[in-house]
Every structure is written in structure tokens, then in C-alpha cells.
Amino acid sequence: MTRAYNFCAGPAALPEAVLQQAQIDLVDWQGRGCSIMEMSHRGADFVGIAEQAEQDLRDLLNIPANYKVLFLQGGATLQFAQVPLNLLRGHASADYVCTGVWSEKAIEEARKYAGVNVVATDVANNFRSVPAFNTWQLDPKAAYLHYTPNETIHGVEFDFIPQVDVPLVADYSSSILSEPLDVSKFGLIYAGAQKNIGPAGIVVVIVREDLLGHVKAGTPTLLDYAVSAKNGSMYNTPPTYAWYLAGLVFQWLKQQGGLTAMAELNARKARKLYAAIDGSDFYANPVALANRSRMNVPFTLADAKLDKTFLAEAEQLRLLNLAGHRSVGGMRASLYNAVPEAAVDALIDFMGDFARRHG
Numbered sequence: 006m007t008r009a010y011n012f013c014a015g016p017a018a019l020p021e022a023v024l025q026q027a028q029i030d031l032v033d034w035q036g037r038g039c040s041i042m043e044m045s046h047r048g049a050d051f052v053g054i055a056e057q058a059e060q061d062l063r064d065l066l067n068i069p070a071n072y073k074v075l076f077l078q079g080g081a082t083l084q085f086a087q088v089p090l091n092l093l094r095g096h097a098s099a100d101y102v103c104t105g106v107w108s109e110k111a112i113e114e115a116r117k118y119a120g121v122n123v124v125a126t127d128v129a130n131n132f133r134s135v136p137a138f139n140t141w142q143l144d145p146k147a148a149y150l151h152y153t154p155n156e157t158i159h160g161v162e163f164d165f166i167p168q169v170d171v172p173l174v175a176d177y178s179s180s181i182l183s184e185p186l187d188v189s190k191f192g193l194i195y196a197g198a199q200k201n202i203g204p205a206g207i208v209v210v211i212v213r214e215d216l217l218g219h220v221k222a223g224t225p226t227l228l229d230y231a232v233s234a235k236n237g238s239m240y241n242t243p244p245t246y247a248w249y250l251a252g253l254v255f256q257w258l259k260q261q262g263g264l265t266a267m268a269e270l271n272a273r274k275a276r277k278l279y280a281a282i283d284g285s286d287f288y289a290n291p292v293a294l295a296n297r298s299r300m301n302v303p304f305t306l307a308d309a310k311l312d313k314t315f316l317a318e319a320e321q322l323r324l325l326n327l328a329g330h331r332s333v334g335g336m337r338a339s340l341y342n343a344v345p346e347a348a349v350d351a352l353i354d355f356m357g358d359f360a361r362r363h364g
């Protein structure tokens with residue numbers, strides 16, 4: 006059986022080589038007579054897997070030594086609460102930039118624990134761009150500034166990293182590892198795994214050490230970053246299998262040439278697809294050119310009545326999961342690291358053919 010081309014926004018495509026390795030390891034990991042899922046997380050074998058995964062991630066992102074890397078649960082959504090619970094540090098409020106649905110959710114959750122100052126929002130423009138930095142209403146007393154570098158649903162990506170005097174916090178769920186990143190510019194980065202890291206069930210947090218240890222009173226023990234940091238993310242049983250698979254993805258990324266190579270490939274994939282959309286009267290993408298996401302490409306057809314036919318024909322060609330998010334409709338092609346260039350080429354061919362027949 007050959008694999009389909011999978012454009013799912015998340016849980017998203019995994020590298021075929023990673024799945025093949027997992028298949029080899031599944032029943033009997035390295036002759037131990039059992040699967041990784043059946044091993045103690047405290048045993049030398051799993052601890053080795055966990056430490057190697059962390060080291061590989063540190064190598065890929067060049068993470069400075071004064072940052073902790075945590076492998077947690079609850080997805081990016083729990084981070085919407087865990088960030089204010091840990092990083093408020095006695096401050097009254099935090100600054101948030103609102104560039105789409107995921108920013109909105111982060112803001113809504115933070116309001117339970119903190120004063121929230123929305124420094125800029127593109128809601129009036131239907132989230133089609135990132136508000137210019139010189140218009141942001143920053144509060145110098147804010148505990149931190151939170152933003153969403155890549156809005157997965159609206160396909161809006163920042164073309165800059167904000168430079169502010171307070172700790173910078175970023176929800177990198179849908180674009181982490183897609184290109185090199187200067188981690189030292191951030192106080193905290195978090196990313197749910199199921200877009201560009203591994204299977205669902207794990208979330209990676211990269212946090213500067215000096216921000217730890219000030220958790221709000223009454224916070225559950227498991228939500229204190231300092232507790233996870235002290236216990237190697239094993240205060241309780243971690244999602245061992247997801248951690249192992251994330252580790253395989255990190256090794257695969259190194260084999261591909263690391264994040265510089267991924268950045269080139271990702272830029273090429275996105276450029277091609279946007280060129281196909283812009284070069285046709287039949288397809289459209291509404292996002293400002295400077296803020297078009299390299300990872301998630303939403304587009305509409307000239308006639309929304311053709312959406313169902315488009316999706317059905319695509320599926321017949323085994324181009325899967327192209328429906329846009331239920332909140333915005335239309336189409337969306339997610340082009341994460343594990344989506345090969347050949348998948349994008351096949352999609353562009355199909356789109357051209359479909360437009361000729363239905364346009």
C-alpha cells in the first residue's frame with residue numbers, strides 16, 4: 006500500500022521513515038521483548054530515549070543552557086492556563102496580541118487568572134494580517150507578552166519576532182521546527198506536538214530558568230513548571246510513547262539536514278502553492294502577502310458550491326484532509342515538515358485540472 010498525501014492541520018502527517026521505525030520497534034524494542042509502551046518510565050531504556058529526545062531537540066533549535074525543556078500533557082490548550090499561572094509572578098496583568106482563533110482562546114483562558122491587555126488585534130480585518138508593531142499598546146508593567154507566531158486556522162504568520170522589554174511567550178504549536186529559531190529572544194515557547202513534532206498527547210515547553218518558581222498559590226502541583234523541571238518531566242507518568250515518537254521525528258529532522266534544510270524546503274513548498282493560487286482566477290487566499298503562513302494555506306474556490314466536489318475529487322486522488330477549519334470554511338492545505346514536496350506538486354496539478362474543468 007502506498008501512503009496518501011495528507012494535508013491535515015493536526016494531528017498531522019508524520020514522516021514515513023519514522024512510522025516504519027516505530028513499526029519495527031512496536032512489539033519488541035531492541036530485543037527487550039516488549040514495546041516501549043510497556044516499559045517503566047523510570048527504567049534506563051526509557052530514560053535514555055527521553056534524554057536523547059531532549060538533546061536532539063536542543064541541538065535542532067540550538068537551545069541555550071539556561072532554558073529548561075519540558076515534555077508535558079494537556080496540549081497547547083492547557084498552556085493557555087499554565088502560562089499565566091506560572092509567569093504572572095505577582096504582576097496584575099499580561100499583554101496579548103490577537104491575530105486569530107488561537108490567540109483568542111489563549112486570551113479567554115488567561116482572563117481567568119490575570120488582567121489581560123490586548124495590545125493589538127486584527128479582528129476587524131477578519132484576521133488577515135499582523136498589526137504593525139508600532140501600533141501595539143504595550144504595557145511596560147506587563148508580566149509577559151504572549152503571541153501566536155503562526156495562526157493555524159487563518160493561515161497568518163508573523164514575519165518578525167517582537168522585541169519587548171518583558172518576557173516574550175509564544176504559542177509555536179503549528180510552526181516550531183519549520184525553520185531555525187533564536188530561542189534566546191523568548192521567555193517561554195510552547196508547542197502541542199501533533200502539528201510539527203509528533204503524535205498528539207504531548208506538548209513541548211521551552212522556558213528560561215529564571216522565570217520558574219513563582220507559581221500562583223493554589224495551582225495544581227502538576228501545573229507548576231518548576232516541579233516538572235526538577236523531575237525531568239516525570240513527576241507523574243509521562244506520555245511515553247508520544248515522547249519516543251517525537252524523539253524519532255527529531256532524529257529524522259537531523260538526518261534531513263536540520264532546520265536550515267527544512268526552512269528551504271518549507272519556503273519552496275509554500276511559494277509554489279501560493280503562486281498557483283495567485284496565478285488563477287478560480288482560487289483565492291485573503292492573507293496579506295507578508296503574513297502568509299508557510300505551514301497552513303487556506304484558500305477558497307470561486308464558487309463555494311463546488312467545495313464538496315473539490316474535496317471528493319481530491320480524496321479520490323488520495324489528497325486528504327483539505328477541508329478548511331469548520332469556523333472559516335473553504336479549503337486549507339497544511340504543509341508541515343512531514344508533507345513532502347511531491348504532495349504539494351500533486352495538489353497543484355489537481356487544482357489546475359479542477360479549475361480548468363469547473364472554472
Ligand SMILES: *Cc1c(COP(=O)(O)O)cnc(C)c1O
Nearest residue numbers: 080081082107157176178179197
Ligand atoms: C492546534 C493548536 C492549538 C491547540 O492545541 P491542542 O493540542 O489541541 O490543545 C493551540 N494553538 C495553536 C497555534 C494550534 O495550532
